[in-house]
Amino acid sequence: MKPAERVGVRKRLLPGGFFALHITCWRLVMTPRRSWAEPWKIKMVEHLRMTTRAEREAAIAAAGYNTFLLPSALVYIDLLTDSGTSAMSDRQWSGLLLGDEAYAGSVNFYHLEQAVRKFYGYKHLIPTHQGRGAEHILSQLCIKPGDIVPGNMYFTTTKVHQELAGGRFADVIIDAAHDPDSEYPFKGNCDLAKIERLIKEYGADRIPYLSLETNVNMAGGQPCSLENMRATRDLCHRHGVKVFLDATRAIENAFFIKKREPGYADKSLADILSEICACADGCTMSAKKDHLVNIGGFLAVNDDELAERARNMVVIYEGLHTYGGLAGRDMEAMAIGIGEAVQYDHMAARIGQVEYLGCQLIEAGVPIVRPIGGHGIFLNAAKLLPNMPREQFPAQALAAALYVESGVRAMERGGVSAGRDQDTGKNLLPKLELVRLTIPRRVYTQAHMDVTAESVIELYAHREKIVGLRFIHEPKYLRFFQARFEPVKGNKVLLD
Numbered sequence: 001m002k003p004a005e006r007v008g009v010r011k012r013l014l015p016g017g018f019f020a021l022h023i024t025c026w027r028l029v030m031t032p033r034r035s036w037a038e039p040w041k042i043k044m045v046e047h048l049r050m051t052t053r054a055e056r057e058a059a060i061a062a063a064g065y066n067t068f069l070l071p072s073a074l075v076y077i078d079l080l081t082d083s084g085t086s087a088m089s090d091r092q093w094s095g096l097l098l099g100d101e102a103y104a105g106s107v108n109f110y111h112l113e114q115a116v117r118k119f120y121g122y123k124h125l126i127p128t129h130q131g132r133g134a135e136h137i138l139s140q141l142c143i144k145p146g147d148i149v150p151g152n153m154y155f156t157t158t159k160v161h162q163e164l165a166g167g168r169f170a171d172v173i174i175d176a177a178h179d180p181d182s183e184y185p186f187k188g189n190c191d192l193a194k195i196e197r198l199i200k201e202y203g204a205d206r207i208p209y210l211s212l213e214t215n216v217n218m219a220g221g222q223p224c225s226l227e228n229m230r231a232t233r234d235l236c237h238r239h240g241v242k243v244f245l246d247a248t249r250a251i252e253n254a255f256f257i258k259k260r261e262p263g264y265a266d267k268s269l270a271d272i273l274s275e276i277c278a279c280a281d282g283c284t285m286s287a288k289k290d291h292l293v294n295i296g297g298f299l300a301v302n303d304d305e306l307a308e309r310a311r312n313m314v315v316i317y318e319g320l321h322t323y324g325g326l327a328g329r330d331m332e333a334m335a336i337g338i339g340e341a342v343q344y345d346h347m348a349a350r351i352g353q354v355e356y357l358g359c360q361l362i363e364a365g366v367p368i369v370r371p372i373g374g375h376g377i378f379l380n381a382a383k384l385l386p387n388m389p390r391e392q393f394p395a396q397a398l399a400a401a402l403y404v405e406s407g408v409r410a411m412e413r414g415g416v417s418a419g420r421d422q423d424t425g426k427n428l429l430p431k432l433e434l435v436r437l438t439i440p441r442r443v444y445t446q447a448h449m450d451v452t453a454e455s456v457i458e459l460y461a462h463r464e465k466i467v468g469l470r471f472i473h474e475p476k477y478l479r480f481f482q483a484r485f486e487p488v489k490g491n492k493v494l495l496d
Contacts, residue, residue: 131286221373
């Protein structure tokens with residue numbers, strides 16, 4: 001794309017405001033205005049290091065072609081994850097100074113409890129160090145060996161905790177979620193017929209709960225509709241099956257409901273969030289996403305007996321039930337972050353920046369998951385590298401090649417993340433073979449998004465130079481975090 005064309009795109013694309021590109025994507029429609037700017041100003045900067053191509057080639061080889069193993073000091077634009085990587089506000093930073101580090105009954109716990117009750121509506125709060133701590137506790141308390149746990153597409157840590165408790169995950173997401181080109185607006189929805197079939201096949205007594213993820217990560221950040229969430233809850237409750245939310249990005253989901261679901265345009269994000277949470281018996285939360293903090297999470301439930309058992313278990317694995325592995329200052333920053341996250345201007349800017357990047361890639365012909373989701377852009381690696389066998393992990397190779405090309409760090413969401421079949425030991429090869437460009441909140445500017453777009457577009461133009469990968473080290477659990485690879489030919493993932 002020529003510089004003049006880039007300027008034209010920026011003038012026509014106003015994240016959080018008015019989108020005028022004539023392409024097929026969901027637009028955030030507001031009153032048109034002359035320009036747009038982030039709803040914050042910069043008070044402090046963190047310097048970034050520019051690396052050479054030779055340095056990046058050496059770094060990715062030393063990391064076993066796994067972007068998780070790269071030192072962050074050698075990364076220019078870090079889009080590995082939006083988990084714990086957001087920029088906290090001045091109010092959150094000042095809140096750190098109000099940390100009550102008492103071992104029991106910290107003042108900050110009660111501030112957090114008040115915020116969770118106000119915005120999420122659940123009666124009991126059990127803080128944990130992050131989301132997977134809550135997943136572990138919920139799984140151990142509710143799942144017994146042989147149980148089936150339905151969910152709207154798997155998430156890596158959720159699924160492994162369910163399996164370690166003796167359960168098996170069963171995918172009940174709608175079929176459109178597995179089609180990256182489908183423009184269906186709520187691809188995170190559950191397929192009620194699939195749930196019915198599971199209940200009929202296994203019996204409700206073998207289904208401890210349904211795991212309902214908002215803004216489904218592995219599908220490309222795709223939301224659920226409130227209509228479907230209510231129908232899912234009603235179906236499950238008729239059979240005595242509980243529903244627990246993975247509410248990690250529920251506020252982002254609320255934003256999409258406001259924009260896409262009839263009847264919600266005039267409702268606040270806080271009100272929609274409350275309606276989402278009313279569709280479940282409780283939730284697990286990684287506050288490192290929506291809540292704009294660097295660490296923290298919680299389990300929230302309404303059931304008194306389950307809450308008491310969870311408090312007893314959190315003491316064993318996380319910390320006392322009024323801190324759950326967190327410092328008081330962490331809980332204070334989280335309580336403040338919840339209030340900031342439900343503000344419309346914040347969420348419009350957050351999702352608008354993602355859409356800004358995605359629309360540039362669509363215009364350039366780069367295959368991505370559509371419609372554009374909430375927390376990142378997902379490159380369709382299977383379509384981008386159609387001649388690379390799936391056994392050579394196209395998404396892993398593409399993520400490594402993008403780093404070599406530009407210093408932009410992304411991550412694989414495909415065959416490596418899916419792991420192996422529990423019975424056969426064979427690699428699971430899901431329909432979606434994706435590279436996730438995850439946008440941290442309030443961290444990067446539009447210029448960073450321009451550089452990212454140009455880097456992906458340049459790599460797309462030379463995609464035939466990307467070399468597939470094979471394992472040389474494979475951990476037993478969550479292998480994508482620590483696995484190492486080598487090119488299937490030569491000693492580079494991106495040929496000169």
